[in-house]
Amino acid sequence: MSPSGDGRPAGVRPAKREDREELMHFVSRTWEWGDYVPSVWDEWLGDASGRMFVAEVDGRPVGMNHLRYLEEGVGWLEGVRVHPDYRGRGLATELGKRAIEHAKGLGADRFRLITSASNLSAQKQIARLGLSRKLSFGIFEAKGGSASVACEPAVGGVPDLRSSHLGGFFADRWALRSVREYGVAKLRREGRLFAARRDGSEAFAVADAASFGGERFGQVSLLCGEPDLAADLAASLAARFSGHCYAFCSLGSGSAELLPAKGFGEPDEMLLYGAP
Template structure:
C-alpha cells in the first residue's frame, strides 16, 4: 500500500518531533533546535514539515527568500527510520515549485562534500555545483589595527575591483552570508557599503589592494567574512585587521567560508584563521529557474 504524506507549514507543537529527528543528524549535535523559533516566526519563507499517515512528522526543511529573486533551501532533515522513501526528493520538488510560484529566479542549497545521496538527488532536478567553501576561524584580536571601512563614495572603485576578481569567479559570482550564498550583485554591494560591511586594505597609492565583505549581528559571537580578494599580502593583512574589527564589535572570533583557492586559504591561515572542529567542505548547488523549462515540481501531497 502506497504511503501518503502531507507537506505543511510547521507549528510550535512540532518541536518535539523536530528534536527527535535532529537528535540523529551529527554526533556533535544540530543547529535546528537553536533557530526553530526564529524560523517559525520568519516572514521570508516557510518552515515546513512532512507528516506521514498516522506516524506523524518525519521530516522538515526551511525555504528562505533572499533579495533579487534568490531562494535558499536549508535544514532538510528526514527521520532515519523513514529515509530512502523519496521524502527528501518530494520536499525538494515542493520547494522548487514554491520558488517558481513566488517569481524566483534561482534556487540554491549547500551540502557536505561527503553527502553523495544529496549530490545525486539535486543533480536529478538539474542543480549544478557552482562553488565550494571550507570554514576557517580566527580568534578576535583586541587592540589590533582595524580594517578601513568603505562607504557609498567608494562604490565605483569597489565595483571595478570585483569585476576583475578571480575569487569571485571561483565562487560562481557569489558571496557567503550566515551559512548561505548569494549573488554579489550591484544592489547587494550598495547595501553593504551603506551598512559599513565592505572593508579594504589600500596600497600606498590609495588604490584598493584587498577588499572583503563582512557582517556581524549584534550579540553574536562571530563576525563573518563573505568574500575576500586582492594581492595575497594585502589579503593577509586585511584578514588580520578583521580579527581586530571582530573584537571591537564584541565578537569572540572571525569566521571565513573560503572557496577552493589555495593562495587565499594560505593567506587566511597566515593571518591566524585555523580549521574549525568541522573541517569538511560545503558544496553549493544552484538551479536557475529562468533556464529550467521543465517545471516538473508540483506542490501538494
C-alpha cells in the same frame, strides 16, 4: 508517498508548532555534535518571508526543511532533515521540490543551497533536485589572530568581481548571496564593504556581525585583491569581532591557503549548489 491530484506529494505541508517535539527528537542527533536546527526552529516557524515544511508519513512528521526567501529573487534551501528510518524514499527530494515551488510563488527564479563537501548522500539528493555544483569554498574559524593591515569601510574603489575570492558571493547568516545581485552600492551603504591598501594593491571584503539561532558571530567574505593582502584584511576584520568569527573563501583562490597562517583554523570544505 503518493502524489496528490495536483501533482504535489500528499505528505509535504507547512510546519506547525506541534511538529517540533517529534522532529527535534531525531534532528537534535543529526551529527555527533548535534544540530543547529533546534536553535533556529522558532525563528523558521515564524518566518514571514520564507516557509518551513514538514514531510509526514502515516500522520507522523518525519522530515523537514526551510526555505529562506532572499529579496534579490533567490530561494535559499536549508535545514533538510529526514528521520534515519525514512531515508531513501524520496522525502528530501519532495521537501526540496515543495520549497522551490513555494519560492517560485514568491517570485524567485534562482535556487541555491550549501552542503558539506563530505556529505555525499546530500549531494546525490541535491542533484536529483536539478541543482548543480557552482563553487567549492572553505569556512575558516578565526582562532585569535591579530590585525596586520589597516582596514576601513570602502568608500572609493569598486571590487573586481571577475577575480573574486568567493565566486562573486558573500556569506550572510550561512547563505551565500551574489554581490552583483545584492548590489555593491547597497553593501557599501550598509557599512558591510571593507577595503585595505598596501604597496599600491587593494583588497575588498564583505563583513558584519550576524546572529543565527542565538549565536552571535562575525562573518567575513573575501571578495578580491592580491591574496596576501586579502588574507590580512580577513584577519584584521576578524580581530574586530571579539569572540566568534568565520571567514569564507574559495579553496584554491590563493588567499585560502594563507588563512591558516593568519590566525584561522583549517577550513571546513563546502559546496554551493544552484539552479539555473
